[in-house]
Amino acid sequence: MNKDLKDKTLEELERIVVGLGQKKYLAGYLFKFIHAQNGRDLSTLSTLSKAFRAQLAEQGYFISQIKIVDCLSDPDGSAKYLFELADGERIESVLLPDEDRLTLCVSTQVGCPMGCAFCATGNIQFRRNLTAGEIIDQVYAAEASSLKCEVSSEPDPGFPLQTSNLKLDSSGALPRITNLVYMGMGEPLLNYDAVLRSIRILNHTSGRNIGIRHITVSTSGVAPAIRQLAKEEIRPRLAISLSAPADGLRDRLMPINHKYPLAELLNAVRAYQAETSQRVTFEYVMIEAVNDTVNHARLLVKLLRGLMYNVNLIEHNPFTGCEFTGSSRERIQKFADVLKEAGVETTIRFRMGRGIKAACGQLQAGYEPAKREIRNPNTEIQNKPE
Ligand code: SF4
Numbered sequence: 001m002n003k004d005l006k007d008k009t010l011e012e013l014e015r016i017v018v019g020l021g022q023k024k025y026l027a028g029y030l031f032k033f034i035h036a037q038n039g040r041d042l043s044t045l046s047t048l049s050k051a052f053r054a055q056l057a058e059q060g061y062f063i064s065q066i067k068i069v070d071c072l073s074d075p076d077g078s079a080k081y082l083f084e085l086a087d088g089e090r091i092e093s094v095l096l097p098d099e100d101r102l103t104l105c106v107s108t109q110v111g112c113p114m115g116c117a118f119c120a121t122g123n124i125q126f127r128r129n130l131t132a133g134e135i136i137d138q139v140y141a142a143e144a145s146s147l148k149c150e151v152s153s154e155p156d157p158g159f160p161l162q163t164s165n166l167k168l169d170s171s172g173a174l175p176r177i178t179n180l181v182y183m184g185m186g187e188p189l190l191n192y193d194a195v196l197r198s199i200r201i202l203n204h205t206s207g208r209n210i211g212i213r214h215i216t217v218s219t220s221g222v223a224p225a226i227r228q229l230a231k232e233e234i235r236p237r238l239a240i241s242l243s244a245p246a247d248g249l250r251d252r253l254m255p256i257n258h259k260y261p262l263a264e265l266l267n268a269v270r271a272y273q274a275e276t277s278q279r280v281t282f283e284y285v286m287i288e289a290v291n292d293t294v295n296h297a298r299l300l301v302k303l304l305r306g307l308m309y310n311v312n313l314i315e316h317n318p319f320t321g322c323e324f325t326g327s328s329r330e331r332i333q334k335f336a337d338v339l340k341e342a343g344v345e346t347t348i349r350f351r352m353g354r355g356i357k358a359a360c361g362q363l364q365a366g367y368e369p370a371k372r373e374i375r376n377p378n379t380e381i382q383n384k385p386e
Helices: 010-019 025-033 052-060 132-144 188-205 224-232 249-255 260-277 295-302 329-341
Strands: 067-073 079-086 090-099 101-107 179-182 215-220 237-242 280-286 308-316 345-350
Touching: 079 132, 079 295, 079 329, 090 132, 090 329, 132 188, 179 188, 188 215, 188 224, 215 224, 224 237, 224 260, 237 260, 249 260, 260 280, 280 329, 295 329, 329 345
Parallel strands: 101 179, 179 215, 215 237, 237 280, 280 308, 308 345
Antiparallel strands: 067 079, 079 090, 090 101
């Protein structure tokens, strides 16, 4: 049994406390200490008796803590944290300031087994799932750090800077994180239980209390898990990485499409919306001359007809070994215009954190790419998918 107290819901803490012969309400003190005060050392929890603290320690209970080993900040205001886990594995999280929001993009796995061709994380070996405690602690560790990261790159020329208006307090401490996106390293819905557990804990009003509508889970399209998510009593926002309007192209870009092709994926989205009435966001990584033509945009509109959705167009970001090129601003704009003319709410996501390899699809946590052939649909798809 995992004895990390950070990993436990309030109800589970109550069972542990009662099981140790103590009063149930003491679990509330523990939960608050860990999740509202970012308490890390049980011996400092003075609202519990010394004897009870000793009892918890004797039974092997502890509060886990991930370690920040590096923090880089980009002139655009974003920052990337490199964390080391208790077993020495490494993950990354990215902080994205945007007007009055401060979003943390968290990882859910070390590496990723999905192998999306446009993503650096998919290019390293999958190592393991994170525990809920390790997911949660990315938030607490980032907040506990001051943002005195090393500024490591020059502004990206040619693109407008999204300059942060992040206000640090006089000690340089970070304001509280307002939004979470489960969009870092890993496929969240392949680590379903830990992801849902972490959301329940982070959303709890006695703890960190991050609003559920401020939490987004992004999936590459694990259709059965989308159906499962629809049945949960807790409902984060759902984003789906689509990046192609037809199966042939999506097979090449995202291998999961072989298992859950578009028809099956979109049926799962329909079932999700029938149950929840919630809009979903489709993410579309823009790759020059691969998936970014006007015809692709028209196909996309046709494919998604009848769904409640919006589209985020994301510029593809380069990484070592990837042969794709990100679409030009003109092509992205043209693509967006087709969607907008069709009445689709469309947002172009400018790259943030590219100078520190923290942009979408660039997280590798220092792991070497696995030895595998990197597909290049540029050479395979000469014609448009009409
Ligand atoms: S895009 Fe997401 S699901 Fe695909 S390889 Fe990267 S981290 Fe994994």
